[in-house]
Amino acid sequence: xxxMILVVFLAFSYLILGGCATIINGTTxxxxxxxxxxxxxxxxxxxxxxxxxxxxxxxxKQDHIITILKEGFVTQSVTCKHALSKTVVxxxxxxxxxxxxxxxGANGSIYRLTPDSINLELKPxxxxxxxxxxxxNDSESDRPWQMRKQESAAITTPPQxx
Numbered sequence: 001x002x003x004m005i006l007v008v009f010l011a012f013s014y015l016i017l018g019g020c021a022t023i024i025n026g027t028t029x030x031x032x033x034x035x036x037x038x039x040x041x042x043x044x045x046x047x048x049x050x051x052x053x054x055x056x057x058x059x060x061k062q063d064h065i066i067t068i069l070k071e072g073f074v075t076q077s078v079t080c081k082h083a084l085s086k087t088v089v090x091x092x093x094x095x096x097x098x099x100x101x102x103x104x105g106a107n108g109s110i111y112r113l114t115p116d117s118i119n120l121e122l123k124p125x126x127x128x129x130x131x132x133x134x135x136x137n138d139s140e141s142d143r144p145w146q147m148r149k150q151e152s153a154a155i156t157t158p159p160q161x162x
Contacts, residue, residue, distance in 0.1 A: 025109045030055040031080060032117045033066065040070035040122060061108025066118060073122040078115070085112040 033042040035052040043049035044064045048056055058064050064080040104110035 025060070025085065025112075027060055027107045027109050028057050029060050029113045029116070030057050031066070031113060031115075033068070034117075034119045035068060035070070036121045037070070040068050040073070042066055042068050042118070058113060059108055060111040060113060064113070068118075068120055068122070070122055073124055076120055076122070078118050078120070080113045080115065080118075082108075082111040082113055085110060 032055045033050065033052050035042075038052055040052045041049055042052055042054065042056060044056060044058065044066050046059075046064075048058065050056055052068070056064075056066065058080065060082060063082055066078045066080060067075060068078070069075040101110065
């Protein structure tokens with residue numbers, strides 16, 4: 001009798017655990033974003049954004065480019081790539097693992113995002129020193145190191161026979 005209850009329990013568990021990564025992981029992952037100094041805007045290509053320190057709630061089934069920007073600092077980008085999570089091993093062990101893999105693969109919960117946190121030290125923008133460009137004087141006296149047109153022509157052309 002005890003063995004029959006155990007068999008029914010295991011069979012029921014296998015059926016219930018179909019799509020287990022959806023239950024355990026969910027279809028999104030929170031990526032903590034921290035910058036030094038604080039107060040930078042972190043946003044991805046889908047328009048999800050926050051002010052650091054914060055966490056971005058991102059879909060697991062796609063890659064994300066996180067752009068960090070703050071006035072006076074160099075804008076930086078970090079790519080969060082999606083990769084298969086360790087729950088794939090569970091699907092191999094379950095008799096109905098292919099069904100679970102199909103469900104979790106379709107909604108993205110079979111994936112994890114890496115890196116799982118972002119910590120950046122922002123670099124200040126260096127000011128560009130712009131000097132006024134003065135109009136160059138084209139007179140020959142200001143450029144003594146250059147030959148005059150007539151002198152250079154005389155050197156390069158052979159004497160003509162008459």
